[in-house]
Amino acid sequence: MKAMENNSTISEHLLVAYWTNTATEEERGQVEGWLKDQAQNEALFDQWKQVWEQSGSLADFEAIDVEARWQQFRGEAFAQKEGKQVRMFPAVWRYAAALLLVAAATFLILRGGGTAPEMMEAVASNGPLEVTLPDGSQVWLNEQASLKYPNEFDTDRRLVELKGEAFFEVVHNPASPFSVLADGTETRVLGTSFNLKEHEGNRLELVLVTGKVRFSRADDWEILAPGEKLVVDDEGTMSKSQNDAANFMSWRTRRLEFDSAVMHTAVRDVESLYGVQLTIDSEEISNCSVTATFQNDSLEDVLETFKILFDAEIRQTDQGYRIIGGVCPIQSP
């Protein structure tokens, strides 16, 4: 050790500069000269390099918040015991009694033998429906969507099956992964909230709001970060992108927000929230910029706003409404 140290006449910071390609021409020359100088310098160089490379894993260690994880674990392992009897069952029954919960009380035998949990089915036949699952997770079903779930989850996994569109706010429990099955796909929650929209055919859209989910379809899978959107097209091809649709959750929040949005996309959002068809006659208005926020407003209020903004005429048609004429105050870039 000692002997090696004495032969090491190179300054370590030069080696660092050399590995990171930040060395000047002169510094590179120094390192290369030193390497050739003595045979053992090469071994020394390799050793230093290993130390340097190994230190890269530091980032992983630092990314782990042990204290937060411990608190979370504590809550789950130690508190769970005490609170077991007062879990969310009453809430489930409240919905079962009061709402559109169609108890398609099929007794399915899962995993051969044993006591089978009762399968429940919630159907949002008259507008959005909020459902609380046995673990306390909340699901908002968009109109026409349906969700199948057991009245009691397995201890090691939570499986539900979705048709249509829903927003999930999942109670985090690493010991029991939460999975949504839809159309031959699986969205596995690694903790948190997301919007999943299953269309007719293969089409499907998933937008992650918080946390992390793993989406899989056949052998293909993707992990999503907040703000990311995953789309499966009719051919079954998966693609991931940043979600730029600001109003993707308006069906749940009843809120439309247009921030310098271009009118022809803004009316699509209005259409999907109110379930009507809107057409814009003038190209000028179609390409016009709009900034407005609607919260719990009626379709009439929204149309009235457009009318005032653009000085346009709104006419009711067989299919929906037409926006006729008008002047654009701010053209969209």
Add this chain to the structure above:
Amino acid sequence: MSETNLLQQIKQGDERAYEVLFKEYFQVLSVYAKRYVQDLDLAQDIVQEVFVKFYENRLKLVVHSSLKALLYQSVRNRCLDHIRSEQTHNAHHEQILNINKGSDIDATDFMEQVELEEKIYKSIAALPEQCQVIFRMSRFEGKRNQEIAEALNLSKRTVETQISNALKRLRKDIFPYLKALIVMLLQTFS
């Protein structure tokens, strides 16, 4: 606290003993699990799951070798279960599954490797603050010495000295373990 004592207290349901165990191993086990599942968040969830199971089964628990070995083994099994259940044709996963059919070599290697990494992590955390800051900027942000010097309002010479110090310290702390690593790398590539 000795391991036997710790286990005894955990069996009695002592939350503080469990906290000691959790905080001692959570990080290094998560980095270990990441070697298998490739995703740090997922790795952390898996390790947490192992701790939950460990706690639930604490009374039935029989520790044959050591608590540490048991934890590593449980995490590894969970990871392999996970990979199998995914049934992906991901090349990395297939490789791991193949290796694991026959031997335990990679499990031991991964374990030694992450333990070494943990030593480096602790060694860096023990450096004087300025030295740490400079080392991080150089190692993780890829900054030039001149840039670091300007950002911290120091002379370039000070930055160079600090980087040399950090590296020297690291080498001193981990040199004894490097041999094992070299052996391991040869095995991997042969």
